[in-house]
Amino acid sequence: MRTLFLKTLYDKRWFTLGWSLGIVVIAWMVILFFPSLSQGFDVDQILQKLPAQLQGLLGDVSSFNTIDGYITAQLFDVRLVLFILIMGLVLGQNLTVGEEDQGQTRTLAASAYSRGRILWEKWLAAVCIMGLAALAAAVGTYLGILSINEHMNHTLIWQLTLMGWVFGVTALSIPMMIGFATGHKALTMFVGLVVTAGSFILTTFGKNVDWLEVPERFSLMHYFNPSLVAKDGLPVDHLLVLGGITLIMLALGWLAFRFRGLRA
Amino acid sequence: MATIKVSGISKSFGNTKAVQEVSFEVEKGEVVGFVGPNGAGKTTTISMVMGFIRSDQGSVNVFDQLVQPYSAHRTHARIGFASGDMALFNNLTGKQYLNFMAHTVEAKPVARETLIAAFKPVLHKPLKQLSRGNKQKIALIGAMQHEPELIILDEPTSGLDPLMQDVFLDAITKAKHRGATVFMSSHILSEVASSCDRVLFMKHGQIIMNRDVNELEKQQGKIIVITAPTETLELVAKELPKDAVEMQKAEHTVRFRYTGEVKPLLAWLSKLTNLEDATITRQDLDDIFHNLYQDEEPKV
Numbered sequence: 001m002r003t004l005f006l007k008t009l010y011d012k013r014w015f016t017l018g019w020s021l022g023i024v025v026i027a028w029m030v031i032l033f034f035p036s037l038s039q040g041f042d043v044d045q046i047l048q049k050l051p052a053q054l055q056g057l058l059g060d061v062s063s064f065n066t067i068d069g070y071i072t073a074q075l076f077d078v079r080l081v082l083f084i085l086i087m088g089l090v091l092g093q094n095l096t097v098g099e100e101d102q103g104q105t106r107t108l109a110a111s112a113y114s115r116g117r118i119l120w121e122k123w124l125a126a127v128c129i130m131g132l133a134a135l136a137a138a139v140g141t142y143l144g145i146l147s148i149n150e151h152m153n154h155t156l157i158w159q160l161t162l163m164g165w166v167f168g169v170t171a172l173s174i175p176m177m178i179g180f181a182t183g184h185k186a187l188t189m190f191v192g193l194v195v196t197a198g199s200f201i202l203t204t205f206g207k208n209v210d211w212l213e214v215p216e217r218f219s220l221m222h223y224f225n226p227s228l229v230a231k232d233g234l235p236v237d238h239l240l241v242l243g244g245i246t247l248i249m250l251a252l253g254w255l256a257f258r259f260r261g262l263r264a
Numbered sequence: 265m266a267t268i269k270v271s272g273i274s275k276s277f278g279n280t281k282a283v284q285e286v287s288f289e290v291e292k293g294e295v296v297g298f299v300g301p302n303g304a305g306k307t308t309t310i311s312m313v314m315g316f317i318r319s320d321q322g323s324v325n326v327f328d329q330l331v332q333p334y335s336a337h338r339t340h341a342r343i344g345f346a347s348g349d350m351a352l353f354n355n356l357t358g359k360q361y362l363n364f365m366a367h368t369v370e371a372k373p374v375a376r377e378t379l380i381a382a383f384k385p386v387l388h389k390p391l392k393q394l395s396r397g398n399k400q401k402i403a404l405i406g407a408m409q410h411e412p413e414l415i416i417l418d419e420p421t422s423g424l425d426p427l428m429q430d431v432f433l434d435a436i437t438k439a440k441h442r443g444a445t446v447f448m449s450s451h452i453l454s455e456v457a458s459s460c461d462r463v464l465f466m467k468h469g470q471i472i473m474n475r476d477v478n479e480l481e482k483q484q485g486k487i488i489v490i491t492a493p494t495e496t497l498e499l500v501a502k503e504l505p506k507d508a509v510e511m512q513k514a515e516h517t518v519r520f521r522y523t524g525e526v527k528p529l530l531a532w533l534s535k536l537t538n539l540e541d542a543t544i545t546r547q548d549l550d551d552i553f554h555n556l557y558q559d560e561e562p563k564v
Binding site for chain 1: 317337341355363
């Protein structure tokens with residue numbers, strides 16, 4: 001273990017394995033339901049009975065007719081996105097304020113590691129972990145498709161995987177950089193939860209509530225739109241927004257972490 | 265050029281003034297002890313020397329470089345640091361921890377093996393499974409395995425048994441002989457007395473004494489205890505020698521500190537009649553510590 005990057009990956013091996021396996025299983029299970037849901041009952045009829053404001057919670061139900069549409073809307077759009085947000089929050093919080101609270105950041109700072117290097121190597125390791133989680137979504141999807149003997153557009157799977165990774169990196173960078181910048185556990189959790197829960201509420205309700213149209217643009221989930229990916233390919237503007245947020249958070253975290261005192 | 269130069273540093277946490285305008289220097293090759301009761305400001309001072317936290321005012325220079333959180337790492341390859349409550353990386357084994365720390369500095373395998381042979385730590389188990397003492401041994405080896413020019417230790421032996429404390433003192437002596445500078449805080453005053461050239465006493469966030477250890481013990485004088493019948497003690501208490509201070513009278517004894525020359529003391533003692541016993545002991549760091557911090561000792 002020569003670097004903090006490798007040490008972080010080693011430290012988080014069970015976390016990574018657990019979340020990745022969980023995502024594989026969820027993706028696989030969601031796809032197993034496709035044959036029943038697409039043929040067993042009238043989805044449109046169920047949808048019409050739901051209040052418009054709640055229809056967003058189910059995703060785009062009209063897409064149940066095709067495997068591409070089903071996976072896009074039911075797996076990536078509703079479930080995986082939430083998993084990625086929560087995973088990013090837990091990982092970002094754990095690698096920063098969690099370790100600082102235990103005094104491990106002080107031990108690192110006593111070595112010849114610069115503050116900047118501590119931040120970059122931990123962040124890069126976290127980016128790789130999010131990449132493995134996104135990859136797990138693709139693996140689960142392929143397993144599911146094979147299990148029900150269906151065929152799917154491979155390009156779409158990899159585009160959604162890539163989009164999920166970029167989204168995951170942004171979702172991770174927000175709490176992680178707040179943690180690095182402040183060292184404050186409660187503040188990091190608060191901001192992380194506001195971003196996670198706020199995004200989920202704004203986007204799920206925003207799809208069918210008119211007055212949420214503008215506020216919904218402040219939701220992180222607005223920029224992870226699998227339906228848009230299925231329709232037009234990778235949305236460059238959304239990728240740029242997610243990349244921009246990540247870069248701004250990195251810059252803020254780096255600047256503040258270099259100058260502040262450690263808490264424990 | 266001083267290895268450590270601390271100039272007028274202060275640090276407050278809210279309304280609490282942890283460190284107030286502290287200044288001192290540690291010269292190359294010196295072993296300096298840093299003593300004080302809990303909450304005196306020792307760890308806060310060491311945190312500023314290491315660049316973990318910023319001072320509210322004043323400056324710290326180590327190896328002639330200004331220490332700031334963003335630049336402290338530039339000197340850390342030349343520093344070995346360990347503290348009594350050091351958080352090691354619990355998922356790693358002792359061996360993995362030492363390897364990881366060694367990769368950030370210029371490794372000295374022979375020095376490391378010598379320390380491992382002396383401390384005999386458990387290296388193959390994850391750190392989270394080890395006792396406090398074993399973790400402390402590994403932290404100390406990690407701090408000294410690259411033969412740093414400067415060793416900074418904060419309560420380094422708090423988890424070690426007496427045998428390992430001796431091993432630690434031996435390692436400090438060896439470090440001193442190869443020219444290393446050592447700055448360590450400690451509660452164990454015998455450890456400071458036997459290993460340090462100089463000692464800084466800290467109280468309420470301020471340095472209240474900064475002295476050479478031998479000189480200090482000489483200057484602080486001797487403790488004289490006279491045992492005699494009550495009537496004799498009455499006379500003794502009234503006619504103490506010229507340089508006697510801090511007299512304490514009990515039922516059968518009179519105790520005082522004597523800071524003068526030995527001849528007048530012996531002459532005074534020879535004049536006393538009816539003596540049952542008289543003891544003369546050199547005042548050690550423990551006594552000095554108790555004198556300095558008397559008002560802070562818990563009342564029974």
